[in-house]
Amino acid sequence: MGYWAATAGMFVVMILAMVRAFAGPTLYDRILAVNMFGTKTVLFLAVLAFAGGVPYVLDIALTYALINFTAVVAVLRHVETGGARRKEDA
Secondary structure, three states, X not given: OHHHHHHHHHHHHHHHHHHHHHHOOOHHHHHHHHHHHXXXXXXXXXXXXXXXXXXXXHHHHHHHHHHHHHHHHHHHHHHHHOOOOOHHHO
């Protein structure tokens, strides 16, 4: 019973994160909302793994967490530098 309540709560938070991602108002708010959505996805996978008794799903969750972190850092770096690197930066 408790797993379903946790899952329902995570879905509510994920929906609110998507609303914030689409609404903005700034680019950084959107990036933070997408990062939060990714974090809640990892938590959701972990709860499913624990509730279902399938520990290999935790490996998928950890891999997704690493991809999410790397993608957010890459996007922030892209925003910070203003796009593609210039020739003198290479």
